[in-house]
Every structure is written in C-alpha cells, then in structure tokens.
Amino acid sequence: MTIEINNLYKKFGKNQVLKGVDLNIGxxxxxxxxxxxxxxxxxxxxxxxxMVIPDKGDIxxxxxxxxxxxxxxxxxxxxxxxANFPPNIKVKELLHMIKDLRNSPSEEETLIALFGLEPxxxxxxxxxxxxxxxxxxxxxxFMFDSPLIILDEPTTGLDPKALICLKGLxxxxxxxxKTILITSHIMQFVEEMxxxxxxxxxxxxxxxxxxxxxxxxxxxxxxxxAIAALTTTESHAENS
Amino acid sequence: MRTDTQHxxxxxxxxxxxLTQTVMAKTWTVCTSCEHSxxxxxxxxxxAHDTLLVQKGTYREYEILVDKPLYIKGIGYPIVDGExxxxxxxxxxxxxxxxxxxxxxxxxxxxxxxxxxxVIQSKDFLIQxxxxxxxxxxIYLEKSSHGKVYHNRIIGEAxxxxxxxxxxxxxxxxDIEVRKNHVQGTRDGIYLEFSDQITITGNTSMDNLRYGxxxxxSNHDVYTHNxxxxxxxxxxxxxxxxxxxxxxxxxxxxxxxxxxxxLKEINDAEIxxxxxxxxxIGINIEGSNRIDYTDNDFIGNGWAIxxxxxxxxxxxxxxxxxxxxxxxSYNSKLNDNIFESNYWSSYTGYDLDRNGIGDVPYRPVxxxxxxxxxxxxxxxxxxxxxxxxxxxxxRVSPVFTPDNLQDAQPLMKIRP
Amino acid sequence: MxxxxxxxxxxxxxxxxxxxxxxxxxxxxxxxxxxxxxxxKAVITLMNVIIVLIPLIGxxxxxxxxxxxxxxxxxxxxxxxxxxxxxxxQYFGVAGSLTLSLVLGLGIPxxxxxxxxxxxxxxxxxxxxxxxxxxxxxxxxxxxIAISNENKIKGFGYAVLLWLFLAVVYDGLFLMSLIVFxxxxxxxFSLVATMLNPIDLSRILILLKLDISALLGYTGAIFKKxxxxxxxxxxxxxxxxxxxxxxxxxxxxxxxxxxx
Numbered sequence: 010m011t012i013e014i015n016n017l018y019k020k021f022g023k024n025q026v027l028k029g030v031d032l033n034i035g036x037x038x039x040x041x042x043x044x045x046x047x048x049x050x051x052x053x054x055x056x057x058x059x060m061v062i063p064d065k066g067d068i069x070x071x072x073x074x075x076x077x078x079x080x081x082x083x084x085x086x087x088x089x090x091x092a093n094f095p096p097n098i099k100v101k102e103l104l105h106m107i108k109d110l111r112n113s114p115s116e117e118e119t120l121i122a123l124f125g126l127e128p129x130x131x132x133x134x135x136x137x138x139x140x141x142x143x144x145x146x147x148x149x150x151f152m153f154d155s156p157l158i159i160l161d162e163p164t165t166g167l168d169p170k171a172l173i174c175l176k177g178l179x180x181x182x183x184x185x186x187k188t189i190l191i192t193s194h195i196m197q198f199v200e201e202m203x204x205x206x207x208x209x210x211x212x213x214x215x216x217x218x219x220x221x222x223x224x225x226x227x228x229x230x231x232x233x234x235a236i237a238a239l240t241t242t243e244s245h246a247e248n249s
Numbered sequence: 250m251r252t253d254t255q256h257x258x259x260x261x262x263x264x265x266x267x268l269t270q271t272v273m274a275k276t277w278t279v280c281t282s283c284e285h286s287x288x289x290x291x292x293x294x295x296x297a298h299d300t301l302l303v304q305k306g307t308y309r310e311y312e313i314l315v316d317k318p319l320y321i322k323g324i325g326y327p328i329v330d331g332e333x334x335x336x337x338x339x340x341x342x343x344x345x346x347x348x349x350x351x352x353x354x355x356x357x358x359x360x361x362x363x364x365x366x367x368v369i370q371s372k373d374f375l376i377q378x379x380x381x382x383x384x385x386x387x388i389y390l391e392k393s394s395h396g397k398v399y400h401n402r403i404i405g406e407a408x409x410x411x412x413x414x415x416x417x418x419x420x421x422x423x424d425i426e427v428r429k430n431h432v433q434g435t436r437d438g439i440y441l442e443f444s445d446q447i448t449i450t451g452n453t454s455m456d457n458l459r460y461g462x463x464x465x466x467s468n469h470d471v472y473t474h475n476x477x478x479x480x481x482x483x484x485x486x487x488x489x490x491x492x493x494x495x496x497x498x499x500x501x502x503x504x505x506x507x508x509x510x511x512l513k514e515i516n517d518a519e520i521x522x523x524x525x526x527x528x529x530i531g532i533n534i535e536g537s538n539r540i541d542y543t544d545n546d547f548i549g550n551g552w553a554i555x556x557x558x559x560x561x562x563x564x565x566x567x568x569x570x571x572x573x574x575x576x577x578s579y580n581s582k583l584n585d586n587i588f589e590s591n592y593w594s595s596y597t598g599y600d601l602d603r604n605g606i607g608d609v610p611y612r613p614v615x616x617x618x619x620x621x622x623x624x625x626x627x628x629x630x631x632x633x634x635x636x637x638x639x640x641x642x643x644r645v646s647p648v649f650t651p652d653n654l655q656d657a658q659p660l661m662k663i664r665p
Numbered sequence: 666m667x668x669x670x671x672x673x674x675x676x677x678x679x680x681x682x683x684x685x686x687x688x689x690x691x692x693x694x695x696x697x698x699x700x701x702x703x704x705x706k707a708v709i710t711l712m713n714v715i716i717v718l719i720p721l722i723g724x725x726x727x728x729x730x731x732x733x734x735x736x737x738x739x740x741x742x743x744x745x746x747x748x749x750x751x752x753x754x755q756y757f758g759v760a761g762s763l764t765l766s767l768v769l770g771l772g773i774p775x776x777x778x779x780x781x782x783x784x785x786x787x788x789x790x791x792x793x794x795x796x797x798x799x800x801x802x803x804x805x806x807x808x809x810i811a812i813s814n815e816n817k818i819k820g821f822g823y824a825v826l827l828w829l830f831l832a833v834v835y836d837g838l839f840l841m842s843l844i845v846f847x848x849x850x851x852x853x854f855s856l857v858a859t860m861l862n863p864i865d866l867s868r869i870l871i872l873l874k875l876d877i878s879a880l881l882g883y884t885g886a887i888f889k890k891x892x893x894x895x896x897x898x899x900x901x902x903x904x905x906x907x908x909x910x911x912x913x914x915x916x917x918x919x920x921x922x923x924x925x
Contacts (some may be wrong), residue, residue, distance in 0.1 A: 635836035
C-alpha cells in the first residue's frame, strides 16, 4: 500500500472535519479526491503531507507511520493550490533552492523546455503572471522522482497547450508506476485522468471506486451527473 | 582688593621675619644624632624669632607646644611621628612658621579633636609645604587670624564619620588664606565655622567622606579656582551670607545624598563661572535668597539645579545647561526666580529672526522631576517613552509645575 | 534550518524594506553626528530611538513577513524539512537581516566619524548589542503572535498592542504602583519590574552607561548594588538572552502543533 489511513479524526474548533476516515491507496493508479466544499479534501491531503496534525488515527506512507517524522516527505511531490512564492527571488533561484532543500536528483531542464520557461528564468517571481507561476509550480513538483505525487488543483491558470503537457506528464508518471492523488473542480479533467474516485462527504469517505463503478451505482451515464447524484443517493462507500 | 592688601601685609610680615632673623635670631639644627635631638626640647631652649632646621629623620614626639614666634623648617621632609598618642603641634603664639614637615600618626580620640597642627588664638602664622598622613584632624585653626595655610598635602584614610576628623578646620577665625592645598580622605576636606573674610583658592579636595568644603555660619568668604571631586556629599554652604564662589569645579559627586553644591539658608551670594560636571545634583538649593548664578556650566548632571523650599529673587543668567537628565527641579508651584538668557541643550525651539535668541520660551522643569521628588524610586523610568509623553503634555499645558518658570530668551548657541 | 535561514535572509536583504530600514539608520547616524558634532549626545538620542523604534519595527516586520510568506511556508512544509527548522530559519532570517541593517546603518556613520578613536566606543557597542537583542526579542514575539492567529488583522493588532503595552502602558502601570506603594521599600520591586520588561531592561542597561549620575545617585541600595556592578551587568544580559530564548521556545512549541 502506498497510503494507509486508519480511523482519522480532525476537528478545527467546533467543526469536526474528518470523522473517522479509513483509506487504502494502492500503487500505480491515479486517484481523484472529490467532494463538495468543506467536505475535508484539503484537510485529508494536508494530513497526508503532515501539514495538519490529526487528533486521532494513523497515517502510513509506504508502510511507515508518519507521526513525528518528516523524512517521508522525500517520497512525495506536492503541488500546492496557490503558488505564492517569495517575491524577491528569481525563478532559477527558486528551482535551485528547492533542489538544495530536497537534496535529491532532479530533471528540471526538460520540464523547463516543455513549458517554455527559459525566458523567465532570470525574472523575479513577483513579476510573473498567474499562469507562468503555475507552470513554475508544476516544474517544481515534477522535477523529482518520488513514488507519490499529490496535485491540488493542478489546472489552475493553464493555457490549453500547457494543459496537454500536464496531462502527458501525469500519464508518464503513472506509467512509471507512481501513485498520483489529484483534486480538481474540472470534472472533464478528472474523468480523463482518474482511475479511481474518492468521494468525501462530511468528513467521511462516501464513495471509493472506479468511474465505471460510480456510473453503475448512481445509474447515470454522464460522470458529472453521477457525481452530483452521489450526494442524493443513500449508498455508502464499498471497498473494491 | 581685600585679598591684595591682605597679601601685601603678609609679604611685609615675611620680610620683617627674615630681617629680624638675620639681625639677631639664632639658628638651631635638630637631628636624631645631634646635640639637639628633639624638636620639643629645642623649642623650649630657643628664643623668640629663632629658626629650627629639622634634619631628615624620624622624631617620635607629640604635644609639641610652640609658644613663641619661631620658624620651624624641615630639611628633606623629616617625619614627626605622634605614635597615635595625641595632638602633635600646638601653636600658641603669633608669627609662627611651620614648613616642610611630614607629620604622621595623630591620636584618634572620641572626646578630643586631636589635630596634626593646631593653631590657637594666634596671628600671622604660616603653615606650608607640610605633609600630613595617618591623621585625625589635620590643620585646626582656632580663634586665629591673618594667617596662611599654603601648599600642604593632607591625606587621610577615613572610613567612618564618627572616628574621623576634618582636613583643614577653621573655627572662629578670620582673614586667613587657604591656598593650593590638597586634601583627601578626611571627613570634611575644609570646614569653616564662624569664620569670616576667609579666602580659599586653588585647593583640591577629593574623596572625602562628607563634604569637600563645608561652611557653617561664616560670612564674607571667597572661594575660587578650587576643585571638588568625588566627595561623599560635595560642597555644603549653610547658614552663611555674602559668600563669593567663582571658577570652581565640582565633579563626580555621586550618591543618594550627593551634590556638587548644597546651599542651605544662604543669602546674597554670587556664584559664577563654576563648572558642575557629572554630579547626582549640581546645586541643591534650600531656603536661599538673592543669589546670582551667572556663566556657570552644568554638564551631564542628574539634576543641574534642584530647588527645595522657598527661594526668592534668585537670578540664573548666561549659564550653560548641557545634557543634564533634569535641568531644573522644583517641589512647589511657586516661582519667584528669574531664568534668562541661558543655553539649554534640550531646547528644541527655533530662531526665525536670527538674533541668537530662541523665539519660543524654554520650560526647564519637567513633570517627571516633580514625580521623582515625590517618589524617588520612580527614577527607574528615566527616559522611558511613557515619561516623555507625560513630560510633553505637561510642557504644552503646565498643571503641576510653575507656569511662569521659563526662560523667555533661551540662547540658540552655547555660551563659549 | 541553515538553508531556510539563508534563503529568508537573502530574500529579505533584497527587499525594499530592508533598504528603507538601513537607509533610515544611515541617515539618522549621519544627521546626528554631522549636525551635532557630539558623539555623546548622538548616543543619547540614538538610545531614545532604539528603545522605541527597534521593538516597533521588529514587531511589524515580524508579523508582516510571517503573513506574507504564509503560502511559501506551506510550500516548504510539503518538502522534507523539519517543521521547526522552517520557522527557526525564517525567524533568524528576519531578525538577522534587521540586525544587519541596524548595525551597518549606524555603524558606517559612526566609523566614518571616528568612533574608534573616541571613548564612546563602549556606549556605542552596548547600544548595538541591546538593539540586536531587542530586534530578536520582538521579532520572536511577533512570530509567536502571528503563528497563533490565522487572521492577519487580528495578529497585526495583537502585535502592535503588545508593543504598545511593553513600550508605554507597562511603564505607566509601573509608575502608578511605585506611587501607590511609596510607603514601602520598593527596591526589589523596581528591580523585578525592570527585568520583566525587555524594553525597560535595555533602557536601564544603556542609561547606566550614560546617565549614571542620576540613576545611581537617587535609587535605593539594592538597585544601585545590583546594576552598579559587573555581576548586575551580566545578569541583565542573561535576562535579555532569556527574553530572546522564550519566544523562540514558544515558536517551536506552536509550530509543532499548528495545522496549515
């Protein structure tokens, strides 16, 4: 198992966000984490990354508990939702800095070429447009070779060409046998990329399964409608 | 003028002394291995106006009575050791000169004020070039006049006030010149009680337990060009009239009750061209009237001037107030004193007409000084932002401090 | 941690605000020295500035930096780096660059003026050391406040309130208690109350070198005995150091438990 989550609880103030999440994620698939606003998607991802500290429950990454550990994050590439970088440093300095911090081999050159970032390398991050920042963000995420990749809204601000490049990258990583977790509001993108869907509702895993299983369960023929229908039907997640 | 005539008279006396000596006086040589081996014995044998030359050596003698006009001179600083048995020299005659002796070990007593040299009811004496150590009282002038105490060195080792004496003491004496002496480590460096027309010039008085210079009930005295440093409480002038204080330096008198100068019940005095530097309080004034403070420098004192109790018609003019924590402190709301044309380093006004005088009056009394007068411990808040804000508001609209206390013509440039 | 420190530091010394801060001190130093021509007076004026401004600037800078780099912090949190290292690195980066601006900004005019030949060198270095301590203390306190408050405006408000309290209100309360309890011996109380506020402590430390006549002259025995000696000086420095360490420990503690 790449990720193993047992009985995870998390409360922010009075708001119980995660109510006993149990989850097993295997190797080499693309998982889409979906759910309405406030369902606990981000909290779940941040718990996996160690940014949120759970009240109760265990998380294991690659068969190792992450409690009071930080080295496991070397096995994760994370693309944050809003990329707000230090404004006064240049793109190449940021790349250099992250490489320096992670201290692992990287292959940023091909990625830079892929997204056409060469002209921006010597520019300060504060001068870049949102889309360019997102491209830098993607380069930072994919330049390392890690078994687990987590992408939070990866399509934000991307032009169609860059979007195609991104899809290619994701599929390429999947082909290398990596586990990929994606959250996105673009259902078309999810339908295209995801092997399995995790649907969170009110702090619990409401549905887990392939897109086919989802259609079958909800009796819909359209992915977007199937998702919408999930919230109205009574059935619970079944492990596949 | 008075000092000049005094000086001339003195010169005359000296010349006369020399003349009489050369004409008819005999010279006695005293040394430890000579025929005359004791000072006391030789004095008994000598006639009036004779000269005693005391050769180098140690003379263990005390209670040496000089009862006739004599010139006693030490050659190469002979030591007169009183062995702590009592007083050492006692002068009871006019025209006595003591010169160049090294006197040590005066007897300490709790009932008698033993001195290294006591002059009683005598005139025209001269005490010069003496070195006094291990003493109780140093030079004690009692009901004497027209004498001179010149260029002596008095080094005490006083620790407690109750068993130490004063360096130079004048009691009911008059017309005496105290000049170029160095006094340290005694109780009061120089002490005057009921003594008038005294001139104190060019002395250094330092590290004394109590006061460097102390006046009590003494009038018409002048002290100039003296240095008073690191004394327990500084210089005290009390219950006296017509004292002239000029060109003196008061430095580093630190402590809970330490002043550069303490004035108590002083009237009609003149204080000018003095320097008060790094004292806890530059001048502490209590019940003193009609005093002119002109052209003095107050530099880096805690309080430059602290006024306690009723003080009327004093004038402060042309003084420099530089970097004192407090320039002036008052403990009442009344002010009858004049501040005019002084330079204040903390003045922040402007001079648009460029006449060298600030266009806005300066208020030298801070509210904080008023607070500190009331509760001394609050001094720990010195220079805190809170106190600055409070002081500022008080300066804008005075509530606690006298509102007519201001220098309407503050100088823009420091008086040279 | 050193890597984060390095990057935060580089980031900051390239920012506009560091230059403004640096130029402010540079101008201040030059104006004081070359318009006054008196090193001792310049040192006194500088003390007033340092006691008031350094804590304020440290506080505001600390809070601003923390909130501005929040997203970047999140980026770092997902990297294989220890949590406390991230915050320690940022903290030392901010405090370090502010201290550098202070030391260079004031140091250059003073050295040009010929400080090294004047006897104010000790006063001056004490001024800088105290300034550095105050920077570290107040950046630390502002980081603790910022990390405890998600809401930017709230955090900013609390930080400025804290500064206001320590710089002004505290002394007002201090003064009031001294006056109310003037019948009692207040030496120990004054001593403790001074120690409990880093601004007061720094002020007293500097004052002892400048206004020693007023301060030593008028306070009671314990206070004098304490601050007048080398031991008192060392203890004061130790307390300042403690004041520096406490917010750092608080920051580590908070960082360990915080959710992002």
